[in-house]
Amino acid sequence: MRRVWVRELAGWSGALGLALIAAAQVASSARSELLFRDGDSLIVGMFARSVLSGEPMDWAMSSVLFLPESTVFAALDAIFPLDVNALLAVNAVINVIALYGALRLVAGRRTEGRAPVAWALVGLAAFCVIAVTELSASRDALELASLQLTTTYYSASVVAVVLSVGLVRRMLDRESMSVGLSAALGVTAAVSTLSNPLFAAWATVPITVLLALLAIRSQRRFRLTLLLAVLLTGTALGFVGRIPLQAWIANTGAGYAQPERWAESLGYYSELVSARLSTPPGVLGCLIVLALLVLAVVRTARASDEGSRLVAALAWLMPVLVVIGAIALGTHAARYLQPLVFAPVLALVAVPRVVRVPLRVRSVLATVVAVLLAIGGILSIPRLAAAAEGGDPDLTCVTDWVNASGRTGAGQFWTVRLPKLHLDDPAQLVQVDHELRGYAWLANRHDFDVGEVTFLVEDAQTVPWNLPVPGIPDEVIDCGRYRILDLGDTVLPLGPQRN
Template identity: 45%
Template sequence: MDDGQPEGRDRRSRARGPWLAEAGAGLVALALAVAVVARVAGTARSALLFSDGDSMLPVLVMRSIEVGQPQDWAMSSVLFLPELLVFGALWMLRLGGDGGSHIDATIVVNGVVNLVALYAVLRAAAGRRGRAVAPVAGAVTAFVAFAVLAALDHTASRDSLELASLMTTATYYSATVIAVILTLGLIRRIADQPSRRAGLLVALGLVAAAAVLSNPLFLLWATAPLAVLLIVVWMRRRERALLWATGILAGGSVAGYLGRLPLAPFIANDGLGYIDVGRMGASAAYYGRLVVDLAGSPGGAASLVVTTLLFATAVGGSIRLGSGSRAGARPGAFLVATAGWVLPLVVATAAIVLGTNAARYLQPVVFAPVAALVVLPDVLRMSRLPAAVPGSGRPWERRADRPRRIAAVVAGAAVVVASGAVGVPALAAATHRTDADLTCVTTWVDASGRTGGGQYWTVRLPKAHVADPRTLVQVDDTLRPYDWLVNRDDAAVGSISFLVTDDQSPPFTLPAGVTRDQATLVSCGRYTITDFGDMRLPLGAPRS
């Protein structure tokens, strides 16, 4: 028995060390997630959380289920299946009580969960202990970089290159971002331990299938570029595990796409409608303007600098890790580092060539270089100790690391304390904020006992907050039901008797014989209710 001896205590300390490091890093990630969501909720960017038309989708789904409405949804090419499952689970917790506070509390907690999940997959991409150098430090470093980028975002525009903060929302592809980084992590582990690959290959196929089933954009963000990258690395190393990974990634993606066929009635646009190669020049000009706009503010300029540095770090790490067969260089780390600059180039080029015009498609430009940062400890170890094997540090080297470990613990504790003291109260305040204009509309609609309508960017927020979401129908400017991210059953009412408008609403074309002079105008701040009383405005044929 040596439990009372220094050697026994040292062994127990070493056994507890990894678990303590993982738990501590997870706590720091949670604190940073709270701080980032609090920051987003405290700026104009909060519009994407609490009032954006797209972001209201999960709330509208939950409200529709609650009132017992038949579920006949018209989705885009993206089905948002993982996002809706997570949001639905949080919704059932009844966070924040009832009404608007419940909606906003669920939204902010969902944002925190998204960011914690992001840290988890970054940790997966950082590799296993013993095979990767300081994987916890690598994951935390990458997550801190992402948090910095998200904190720099500050505008209300959904069409800006402020891409990191989109991870705090439920409808701007957060699950797809997580799936891509998780795929990188699985590929890294398959490459680093080819003799124990069965479970990892199964997981890789399932992730690819689920990601494509929900969002076919995964094919561009991950399947195509990573398959090519795997084949290139296989040609150099001739390890069959890399070919298996390529085949499973492609096969899982095909299975996911085939799984969308039974869901076709819910898909209003299969994605092909977004492609127009004839607009290549206009697309390049559009994205160029977004870069100029981002550089026009101090925060945006700082974001561009950070993103450029991360991209350069990914390139440098890729070169260093692929420069030879010296100990410390592992194929998994090389794949992650290389993906950090290959994915942004592939996605940005494809976005222009395909004639797209949506900033959210370019999210790999931000998250791929961030993910590559997880291998920074591997790169630094190669630079300092060319002959060292990861995890084989001498006792005196471990002692030399103690000051850094102490500094890391102190810094982590400071982050947790600061988040608790500032971030948590800020989030609580955000969930209990008041919107007098919105309250005016919802109170009037609830009291009217009638059904009205409004256009996409205007009506979705009030629709999410009224007592019964069926009392507001989403229509276009010609009073045709607009079947886009909405339950088609809403239009079963056939006609409406009032319209909700704001500055974003194009003028309505009213039915023949009906004029605005016949209506009573109700002012609710930024909203106006045009009430036609007992008069019924028939709805036209639905469109998407």
Template identity: 45%
Template sequence: MTQEGSTRRRAAEAAGWAAALALALVAVAVVASTSAWLLYRDGDSIVVALMADSLRRGDPQDWALSPVLFLPETAVFAALSFLGLGTPATLTLNAVVNLLAVYGSIRLVAGRRRAGVHPVAGAVLAFAAFVGLILLEEPAETPGFHLALLTATTTYYSATVVGTLVTVGLVRRLLDGAPPRRVFAGIAAVAAVSTLTNPLFVVWCVLPVVGVIGILLLGRHLVLRRALPIAGSVLIGAAVGYLLRVPFAGNIVAADGNYLRPDQADAALAHLTGALSGTVGRWDGVVWGAAVLVLLVACGVLGMQAWRRRDAAVAAVCAVAVAAPVAATLLVVVAGTDADRYLQPWVFLPVLVLAVAPPAVSLPRAAEVALAGVLAVGGLVAVPVTVAAAGQDDADLACVTRWVEESGRTGAGQFWTVRAPKLALADPAQLVQVDHTLRPYDWLVNRAERRGPVTFLVESAADAPYELPVSPRDAERVACGRYTILDFGSRVLPLGEPRN
């Protein structure tokens, strides 16, 4: 490549990242403004911040976790927290980083620049489609599907989304003729880390990739000596990831019965039907659903075209983009779950059709300048909106944390109520996470920080009615907006046996 060609390539890549940054800023501004509770205070969403803060303080570690270990997510948040921006700002910056990681992964899938092909433009277009799906999703508290915006959170599988896209991208590069040794090692490493932190990666990525490679082999689009190492690297990586989970067995408190309930398949189908109805019951939901469907169909069409011209790389990407959403849906039904977050492949994989079929021609210079201007303005406008959302005062939360810290005592509260105050406290051990019977509730919490005695409760409308050994009328009630503190003074509330 000539010096001029290399300079142009670097300029194109830089322009792609700049466009992705502008789009990410717009997306995060919308999520922070419309789904602030999900991003900053939701009981699940803040587990990564709790873990990172605990590690930073050097606390003893004994976390009770779901099958998801949040290892990459915690590492990213911990690194960003060293900037000293405060928790809401760090969560916001983390959302931007998550989305940029999605763009980088899509860029990997788009492949190398070739004559008449513009992979950077394809990657930006695919990422813009993903951001468009985020913008079309209603606030997280409304009925319907909210799949794309979950990537902005630190909890709902952003690392698994990126790991899946990176694996698909590496497989595509292999099928395009990239030097195999390093790529095989990369696939195995990504599969190992992704499976270690979240076994859902097996359904989202491992099974679809191995199945597609098998189909390409049977269809004589791949020879055995090429197919086996690809499938083997994914499977070996996933197997290593599972083995690496063994040391964390004591931290994974969820029983299999919590996640595999085939007897609840009818309820899962009913939930999916209700979520779909809630989505298409509004105009933006109709556009969202139509866009997802069109992208999925386009993947199927482009994949068949690639199959006929024996383009194994593009055929594999499109086939995985179709197979993974189907596999995720089957998992939801077979597992009998109402966890919509398992369905995220529907929004981050079909957009890849735009990355592997990028525009064959460049835009006129004037159009490029105009588009760059629009993106720049959008990104600049998004920044103050995001800063305002992240910096919005929560007087109710401040009231609780101030009272708890001034009391110098230990209290308790139920999961959906106590999580945000625990994160806001300088010493989260001042609040014990319990259920409605005052049994310590070991779920996404550091069991090592539990202490007592408990002499007050923090409650909200989200709580189940407490079953207490004393009457709540004996407590002094302190109003803190959506929170109420029940202060029993010197009277100790006995805690039961822990449960998860």
């Protein structure tokens, strides 16, 4: 028993080392834009801090509610006296460690001839290598593994999908049904669907397809049918749970489905693949994914038990179904394709056999790897901290001026969200469109109760203003990439809300 705990602790320690290395590398690249500054990436921090402040809340969210992500961020914010960027960095590390926990569950129990801890670490390492090959600042690039380090781009859904695969696999490996595991599967499906309906497309559909196919040939048809019922019931309850929250869901996501544009969607994703293959790191990342897909197919054909076959088959079926579905629905968003990078990793934990080498060699190898991961993790801490603490004098200029003004101003979505999150009182900046209408998108609609503003913040992303009344600034404050148009005594009324 003691050796089991030592082995498991070593696995979690290795996962921490990998998480620190990956987070430090991504945060030190142009991809840090998505971690710390991107307008979309900041919603979880904004929402969590709004909850902790106790201010009135009437949020306009997208189809994704970010409930697990916001819970984690709020807990970190309540526990640690860190600034926003440091919290985002810590959250990135936690997201990667959480993925390891899910992979460890998928790898199954430790039995004779199996090394689930080692293979879960190998799977996480493969995922992290893919993540560090992603170097662009674009949220639209086909660089999907690094999105797991953000608080916004469905990190909790990725963990939940892998966790669901693990729960199903654990129940297939058991001789009898487990009420606890069944309940965990149902709760995971319900909470994940409630927060993000994409869970149904990423997990419920492919797992349902495989369970149904296995049930046709299996002698354990009742168990497979019961698993199927639990998964479908949990997913259905998640959709039902969204009904009372409709007031907060500004966009159900139905408008994103445009099947008539499937050809445009195919061309769009083809261009993303071409762009990904245009750099050596991109080629390396794609080759890793391709190798894992081939391994998944091979292990599906050679699997000796239902649990291994299910995991190996999901490793290639999830990406296939998601890509086909995304094109058939005419979508144009790379983030929907995340199963392309995390699902193939399941091939490594489908059959976690012990590598047949002498015990002494295996022990030495394990020790060397543990030491290297520990050293890499320790050396990555100051690098990650430096990336999080990197000075942004332009941002500081804006926040200092707004904090000192004691007044309320406005800015457009891509411009205002970063300064707004870093303010002492985020309500001092209101999110508007170019006509000064309240832009109720990923924002607290109570911000618009102020009714008027006396200054505007703009940058290169700001659409030229079309103001309801003439707004000639008394002073223009130059803050590098930002400009603050101080209107002095001139008051600009906010227009009606839109999203």
